[in-house]
Amino acid sequence: MPSIEDELFPSTPGKFKIDRSNRQLHRCFASTSTMFLWALFLIALTASYLSFQSFVDSGSRYLTASWGGIQWEKQVRTSAQIHRSGGISVLVTGATGFVGSHVSLALRKRGDGVVGLDNFNNYYDPSLKRARRSLLSSRGIFVVEGDLNDAKLLAKLFDVVAFTHVMHLAAQAGVRYAMENPQSYVHSNIAGLVNLLETCKSANPQPAIVWASSSSVYGLNEKVPFSESDRTDQPASLYAATKKAGEEITHTYNHIYGLAITGLRFFTVYGPWGRPDMAYFSFTRNILQGKPITIYRGKNRVDLARDFTFIDDIVKGCLGSLDSSGKSTGSGGKKRGSAPFRIFNLGNTSPVTVPILVDILEKHLKVKAKRNFVEMPGNGDVPFTHANISSARNEFGYKPTTDLETGLKKFVRWYLSYYGYNTKAKLVH
Numbered sequence: 066m067p068s069i070e071d072e073l074f075p076s077t078p079g080k081f082k083i084d085r086s087n088r089q090l091h092r093c094f095a096s097t098s099t100m101f102l103w104a105l106f107l108i109a110l111t112a113s114y115l116s117f118q119s120f121v122d123s124g125s126r127y128l129t130a131s132w133g134g135i136q137w138e139k140q141v142r143t144s145a146q147i148h149r150s151g152g153i154s155v156l157v158t159g160a161t162g163f164v165g166s167h168v169s170l171a172l173r174k175r176g177d178g179v180v181g182l183d184n185f186n187n188y189y190d191p192s193l194k195r196a197r198r199s200l201l202s203s204r205g206i207f208v209v210e211g212d213l214n215d216a217k218l219l220a221k222l223f224d225v226v227a228f229t230h231v232m233h234l235a236a237q238a239g240v241r242y243a244m245e246n247p248q249s250y251v252h253s254n255i256a257g258l259v260n261l262l263e264t265c266k267s268a269n270p271q272p273a274i275v276w277a278s279s280s281s282v283y284g285l286n287e288k289v290p291f292s293e294s295d296r297t298d299q300p301a302s303l304y305a306a307t308k309k310a311g312e313e314i315t316h317t318y319n320h321i322y323g324l325a326i327t328g329l330r331f332f333t334v335y336g337p338w339g340r341p342d343m344a345y346f347s348f349t350r351n352i353l354q355g356k357p358i359t360i361y362r363g364k365n366r367v368d369l370a371r372d373f374t375f376i377d378d379i380v381k382g383c384l385g386s387l388d389s390s391g392k393s394t395g396s397g398g399k400k401r402g403s404a405p406f407r408i409f410n411l412g413n414t415s416p417v418t419v420p421i422l423v424d425i426l427e428k429h430l431k432v433k434a435k436r437n438f439v440e441m442p443g444n445g446d447v448p449f450t451h452a453n454i455s456s457a458r459n460e461f462g463y464k465p466t467t468d469l470e471t472g473l474k475k476f477v478r479w480y481l482s483y484y485g486y487n488t489k490a491k492l493v494h
């Protein structure tokens with residue numbers, strides 16, 4: 066008599082007898098077809114479960130995510146429309162950030178198509194980002210709320226619009242914050258960048274990319290002014306290291322996939338709608354509130370200096386870079402020929418010390434600062450920056466025109482009005 070095991074597993078090796086009766090063979094075929102039917106049933110069950118799961122997944126994504134759907138696609142398409150002959154269609158990442166919002170408005174003003182992308186993170190007060198978004202929205206610029214690391218979202222955006230250019234400004238900024246939250250720099254400045262490049266390389270047509278590197282890549286370089294060919298292998302902060310890594314990563318995408326890429330080394334950008342984490346901004350807030358400000362000093366009490374660059378000059382540099390970017394040569398992930406790979410300094414060429422910056426703020430705010438000098442902590446800061454801008458000038462006519470005095474006057478006027486101070490610098494609400 067066959068055992069229970071034989072009945073259930075008739076094909077178990079070593080259990081078949083060569084000399085079988087017809088009845089045994091019949092039972093064997095019967096149980097094989099039963100198994101076959103069970104297998105079919107299980108496959109059908111699994112397939113219907115999986116499709117139900119994907120229905121639930123996509124359904125919940127549409128219910129919870131802030132992107133997707135017919136209406137959303139229409140908004141993206143409308144925002145990307147070009148309104149001038151020879152215009153470009155640009156995906157601006159970090160569109161509700163400081164530089165991103167200014168560049169988006171400038172592109173829109175001259176008739177280019179602009180779609181923004183921003184994750185509205187809370188590195189600094191997101192209400193400022195929302196206010197910038199309202200401004201963009203009032204000019205017809207749609208900002209998609211989403212993260213650079215969302216590959217599906219990026220692919221969808223390129224499905225909906227054949228962007229000619231990407232202005233990549235989304236990043237984890239700030240030199241000193243890198244010691245508090247190092248992972249956020251890796252997430253945005255490395256992983257997010259690679260995700261974006263992956264999407265761009267596969268797009269058909271491939272866009273040209275202009276992106277924000279940083280003056281901080283010069284790190285401990287002491288040769289002044291800083292030229293693009295100077296050494297950048299001594300970063301002083303993780304922020305700087307991720308920006309330097311970005312320059313290397315973009316090079317590989319240019320080399321392998323034929324993406325046209327321009328990296329811009331911004332030098333301490335300031336101005337209206339600026340970043341609250343930066344010194345000129347937080348100094349203004351503290352001075353108005355009667356709180357002390359901390360001013361770092363270098364070795365031997367040497368003042369720190371920055372090549373502070375006004376936002377309008379940076380915007381001109383960004384537009385010049387986009388217009389002279391050249392074309393990517395690849396399509397669908399295949400390189401067809403070489404494409405431009407460029408890196409430019411965008412600075413002001415006239416460094417100013419931090420105490421002088423404070424003098425100017427005091428003058429415009431009409432309030433004395435309570436200065437507290439401390440030795441520069443070893444937290445990633447560098448003693449000075451100074452840009453040589455001849456490459457950008459030769460390539461696309463970059464010429465900064467705003468000195469710190471004029472630029473800070475514009476910033477202070479904006480600050481007082483945005484935060485509701487009256488002319489006597491008192492908080493109204």
Ligand SMILES: O=C(O)[C@H]1O[C@H](OP(=O)(O)OP(=O)(O)OC[C@H]2O[C@@H](n3ccc(=O)[nH]c3=O)[C@H](O)[C@@H]2O)[C@H](O)[C@@H](O)[C@H]1O
Nearest residue numbers: 238239240279280281331332333343344359360361369446
């Ligand atoms: O060019 C860049 O690539 C970077 O520029 C900017 O970095 P930084 O040049 O360090 O600007 P910022 O913080 O305004 O400090 C200015 C000066 O004030 C000093 N500083 C700062 C804070 C303080 O409390 N006291 C002080 O003396 C400080 O020691 C420094 O000397 C961007 O933030 C950064 O994201 C990146 O884009």
